[in-house]
Amino acid sequence: xxxxxxxxxxxxxxxxxxxxxxxxxxxxxxxxxxxxxxxxxxxxxxxxxxxxxxxxxxxxxxxxxxxxxxxxxxxxxxxxxxxxxxxxxxxxxxxxxxxxxxxxxxxxxxxxxxxxxxxxxxxxxxxxxxxxxxxxxxxxxxxxxxxxxxxxxxxxxxxxxxxxxxxxxxxxxxxxxxxxxxxxxxxxxxxxxxxxxxxxxxxxxxxxxxxxxxxxxxxxxxxxxxxxxxxxxxxxxxxxxxxxxxxxxxxxxxxxxxxxxxxxxxxxxxxxxxxxxxxxxxxxxxxxxxxxxxxxxxxxxxxxxxxxxxxxxxxxxxxxxxxxxxxxxxx
Amino acid sequence: xxxxxxxxxxxxxxxxxxxxxxxxxxxxxxxxxxxxxxxxxxxxxxxxxxxxxxxxxxxxxxxxxxxxxxxxxxxxxxxxxxxxxxxxxxxxxxxxxxxxxxxxxxxxxxxxxxxxxxxxxxxxxxxxxxxxxxxxxxxxxxxxxxxxxxxxxxxxxxxxxxxxxxxxxxxxxxxxxxxxxxxxxxxxxxxxxxxxxxxxxxxxxxxxxxxxxxxxxxxxxxxxxxxxxxxxxxxxxxxxxxxxxxxxxxxxxxxxxxxxxxxxxxxxxxxxxxxxxxxxxxxxxxxxxxxxxxxxxxxxxxxxxxxxxxxxxxxxxxxxxxxxxxxxxxx
Numbered sequence: 001x002x003x004x005x006x007x008x009x010x011x012x013x014x015x016x017x018x019x020x021x022x023x024x025x026x027x028x029x030x031x032x033x034x035x036x037x038x039x040x041x042x043x044x045x046x047x048x049x050x051x052x053x054x055x056x057x058x059x060x061x062x063x064x065x066x067x068x069x070x071x072x073x074x075x076x077x078x079x080x081x082x083x084x085x086x087x088x089x090x091x092x093x094x095x096x097x098x099x100x101x102x103x104x105x106x107x108x109x110x111x112x113x114x115x116x117x118x119x120x121x122x123x124x125x126x127x128x129x130x131x132x133x134x135x136x137x138x139x140x141x142x143x144x145x146x147x148x149x150x151x152x153x154x155x156x157x158x159x160x161x162x163x164x165x166x167x168x169x170x171x172x173x174x175x176x177x178x179x180x181x182x183x184x185x186x187x188x189x190x191x192x193x194x195x196x197x198x199x200x201x202x203x204x205x206x207x208x209x210x211x212x213x214x215x216x217x218x219x220x221x222x223x224x225x226x227x228x229x230x231x232x233x234x235x236x237x238x239x240x241x242x243x244x245x246x247x248x249x250x251x252x253x254x255x256x257x258x259x260x261x262x263x264x265x266x267x268x269x270x271x272x273x274x275x276x277x278x279x280x281x282x283x284x285x286x287x288x289x290x291x292x293x294x295x296x297x298x299x300x301x302x303x304x305x306x307x308x309x310x311x312x313x314x315x316x317x318x319x320x321x322x323x324x325x326x327x328x329x330x331x
Numbered sequence: 332x333x334x335x336x337x338x339x340x341x342x343x344x345x346x347x348x349x350x351x352x353x354x355x356x357x358x359x360x361x362x363x364x365x366x367x368x369x370x371x372x373x374x375x376x377x378x379x380x381x382x383x384x385x386x387x388x389x390x391x392x393x394x395x396x397x398x399x400x401x402x403x404x405x406x407x408x409x410x411x412x413x414x415x416x417x418x419x420x421x422x423x424x425x426x427x428x429x430x431x432x433x434x435x436x437x438x439x440x441x442x443x444x445x446x447x448x449x450x451x452x453x454x455x456x457x458x459x460x461x462x463x464x465x466x467x468x469x470x471x472x473x474x475x476x477x478x479x480x481x482x483x484x485x486x487x488x489x490x491x492x493x494x495x496x497x498x499x500x501x502x503x504x505x506x507x508x509x510x511x512x513x514x515x516x517x518x519x520x521x522x523x524x525x526x527x528x529x530x531x532x533x534x535x536x537x538x539x540x541x542x543x544x545x546x547x548x549x550x551x552x553x554x555x556x557x558x559x560x561x562x563x564x565x566x567x568x569x570x571x572x573x574x575x576x577x578x579x580x581x582x583x584x585x586x587x588x589x590x591x592x593x594x595x596x597x598x599x600x601x602x603x604x605x606x607x608x609x610x611x612x613x614x615x616x617x618x619x620x621x622x623x624x625x626x627x628x629x630x631x632x633x634x635x636x637x638x639x640x641x642x643x644x645x646x647x648x649x650x651x652x653x654x655x656x657x658x659x660x661x662x
Contacts, residue, residue, distance in 0.1 A: 016349060088439055096425060280586075
């Protein structure tokens, strides 16, 4: 399949190659009629035309960048997949950038975003800052389950994290727990803070006071959750319930409980957050807060493509999707 | 950051915009000296120049496409991440295409590959055929854990699937199993056939004959593995060991065993394949065959970039990475 050249376009349009170049660069010095003729030829060959060449003309590349902390985490992967499923049939290709939340990678990322000229960005969770360059360029950006306090031009789609924290804690209270550990990401990020706020309010509603010993901020990582619960048991901290702010953290916590001969849910009850696939196959099967990963990905895509194609931003800058409790065998 | 226009290049080079266009299109009609001058200006502005424009000149886009059946499977995601980690610092961006092994998506994929002009492709597992168009164009392609019988120009990096099947089965035999189920992908694909061949040879080495009832080809999916083992138990097929050809299949199988009150490993022993993270957090922790996901991704990337940049293909068309048995608590 041949790419049409400027020379061929010029020949077909009956103008000089210089004129075609000017039209491609949108640099003026030609009549509207000439422009029309050149663009018609481009459109005619559009289907077979190299997107690379087309993007020079429209300044759109029909590419979207997804920025995730770690694609090997199923929660992120499910959102990324939903974005691809929405965008691919609409003619967009997806670049995926894993940041590991690493500043060195961030630098590479910015350079790459610059040079690739993606049409828009979707940030999934994480705390890596949105590059200033992207903001200056007014590149369309949608964030999923993260909030950038610094910019009001970024639309945010998020799960109802507060409600999730609240109902997770209520489930544990309803099952008789009196001393509930919360294992959360140690970073000061909005989704985690909201889940924590839900936890606090659920305790308060029952007239229970906060016990600082039970609040466990850790690096967001399964083996750290395992370690954290092992330490609590060794230090003989009393607890009968665990609200883990992600399913991965819950799996680490359950591992530690099993290792110390604690029965789940008889001795200690556990609720996770996210509802990833493995929760159905863990032992015991994990009670968790379902996040609508597909809905988050689709909504983010829909909003982003509207901004790119129609310059339409939604009126609210934060959209919240509901969560629900999935009861299984760990509570 | 402004993109340099053809007009500006022409001005700097002291030639007409038409000449610049001809140089960009490599269409002749200019002196070597002129070409040199234009390319020098392009190089000077290279760092700030749009990759889109640059790619018109070099016919490389510095993009690589990864084709995976399903990025939400950690095994695929780990290989994809290793590819990104190798390629990104070398200036390549990664498109990820999830096929779901769906023919409709395949069509979109081919159209997209055409128009994006990726420099190379890495196929991870799956059975979707490599598009004829890509083969015709002699696009550099590397396959990870899949073999295309039809083309000898495609380099394959794979785990030692035969050896993996052999040592997985030996582990079960060594632990006293006499009737070992194999749960495998029902499709006729080389990695699965090789694991199966290893299973058969390990049995043969002990003088055990194949029992067709114990060979369970299923759609490659965790809930089907659960169903499959439930059916075997209901139909009172006797078995004391399970070799599951992926960890996900093993989790489904263990779920079924737990539901029927079978103790692992006391009543039935289980070995998986892949060594994904959850194996450390399943109950019991899963004995499995470790595949070197990072090695597969890195080796595939190294070979692909050598083909793209130096036109160097490795001498062997199949490269095999060793696997190893990871002993945990399910055997």
